[in-house]
Amino acid sequence: MNDQLRKAFEGKEVLVTGGLGFVGSNLAARLVDCGAHVLLMDAMIPGLGGNLFNVEPVRDRVVVNFSDIRDEHSMNYVVRGKDFIFHLAGQNDHVLSLTDPYSDIDINIKGSVVLLEACRKFNPEARLVYTGTRGEYGSVAKLPASEDAPINPKGLYELSSLTSQKIFKIYHDNHGISSVTLRLTNIYGERAQMLHSRFGVANWFIRQAIDGETIRVFGDGQILRDFLYVQDCVDAILMAASSEQAYGEVLNVGDDKASSFLELAKVAIEEAGSGDWEFAPFTQERAAQEPGDFYSDISKIRRIVGWEPITSLRAGVKQTVDFYRHNKPQYW
Numbered sequence: 522m523n524d525q526l527r528k529a530f531e532g533k534e535v536l537v538t539g540g541l542g543f544v545g546s547n548l549a550a551r552l553v554d555c556g557a558h559v560l561l562m563d564a565m566i567p568g569l570g571g572n573l574f575n576v577e578p579v580r581d582r583v584v585v586n587f588s589d590i591r592d593e594h595s596m597n598y599v600v601r602g603k604d605f606i607f608h609l610a611g612q613n614d615h616v617l618s619l620t621d622p623y624s625d626i627d628i629n630i631k632g633s634v635v636l637l638e639a640c641r642k643f644n645p646e647a648r649l650v651y652t653g654t655r656g657e658y659g660s661v662a663k664l665p666a667s668e669d670a671p672i673n674p675k676g677l678y679e680l681s682s683l684t685s686q687k688i689f690k691i692y693h694d695n696h697g698i699s700s701v702t703l704r705l706t707n708i709y710g711e712r713a714q715m716l717h718s719r720f721g722v723a724n725w726f727i728r729q730a731i732d733g734e735t736i737r738v739f740g741d742g743q744i745l746r747d748f749l750y751v752q753d754c755v756d757a758i759l760m761a762a763s764s765e766q767a768y769g770e771v772l773n774v775g776d777d778k779a780s781s782f783l784e785l786a787k788v789a790i791e792e793a794g795s796g797d798w799e800f801a802p803f804t805q806e807r808a809a810q811e812p813g814d815f816y817s818d819i820s821k822i823r824r825i826v827g828w829e830p831i832t833s834l835r836a837g838v839k840q841t842v843d844f845y846r847h848n849k850p851q852y853w
């Protein structure tokens with residue numbers, strides 16, 4: 522697979538928006554390994570996942586542009602000459618999106634349109650990947666959830682993600698701007714922000730376990746999720762970008778095997794060798810946003826792209842614990 526990806530990206534000009542964030546920086550490192558020329562665009566908005574340390578291992582092999590995706594002039598410049606554009610910049614705070622809807626809409630919807638307009642005017646040949654969220658489905662009646670399951674987003678963040686996805690499709694169909702949308706499930710792993718629990722619950726559990734704290738597992742802990750290790754997610758993004766048949770499609774990136782939140786807490790505690798857990802009632806905001814059990818039907822991405830996750834929850838949590846143990850001062 523690595524040879525295949527190297528062939529697809531070697532010598533290619535690539536832009537990653539949100540490239541100093543969690544998924545974007547892991548993606549950037551892999552693109553550098555594949556021999557791509559990588560430009561990262563990130564506005565380092567406080568409270569989101571941007572961290573310059575995330576690209577420390579490749580600091581001499583990436584270029585960073587500290588611009589906002591809503592800045593048309595910067596965007597018009599950075600899209601030029603790019604073979605691939607991975608659009609990962611976004612505000613991901615579900616709870617904040619309900620109390621501060623304007624910035625969510627502005628970053629997540631307007632930001633996507635600024636990128637697409639720049640491509641339409643200055644680089645219509647670029648191949649684009651947009652990372653949406655499994656939250657677009659809301660509560661699902663049938664599991665695993667396939668891409669044609671009814672869409673009932675429960676919050677503004679999920680709705681703006683869905684809206685962006687539809688706008689990408691409109692540009693794909695009307696302006697020939699090729700794009701693929703990936704609906705990511707809950708991703709965990711190294712290089713995520715660890716300062717607050719408002720997004721990235723799996724990583725938050727891991728932080729609490731490392732700190733020897735008591736993890737508060739909401740409800741009875743039996744709600745199911747397909748937690749996915751970030752390196753598997755990066756594989757999915759790269760493999761989708763390099764698959765001609767993926768363009769124009771929406772593909773789930775998750776796992777058809779699920780774990781409960783209680784299992785996650787126990788694995789985090791075992792791998793960290795510290796911490797404890799207790800049941801706690803849902804907060805009001807969390808209860809309103811909680812869709813219940815969710816795991817992804819990944820038969821479409823398996824068929825079209827040939828991707829499937831390869832890292833077990835325990836192995837992924839172990840890698841994550843090791844990373845943060847070694848780099849704790851950079852993240853909390």
Ligand SMILES: NC(=O)c1ccc[n+]([C@@H]2O[C@H](COP(=O)([O-])OP(=O)(O)OC[C@H]3O[C@@H](n4cnc5c(N)ncnc54)[C@H](O)[C@@H]3O)[C@@H](O)[C@H]2O)c1
Pocket residue numbers: 538539540541542543544545562563564565566569570571572588589590591608609610611612613628632652653654655682704705706707708709713714721
């Ligand atoms: N991590 C997950 O579990 C998950 C799940 C589903 C979907 N996603 C989607 O994947 C994408 C990446 O998520 P992530 O977890 O890496 O988030 P992240 O917060 O770690 O990274 C996002 C990056 O985008 C940057 N950014 C935000 N607004 C910007 C703007 N206006 N201009 C320029 N840069 C801006 C931030 O500074 C940050 O570095 C997001 O679109 C998110 O919605 C992530």
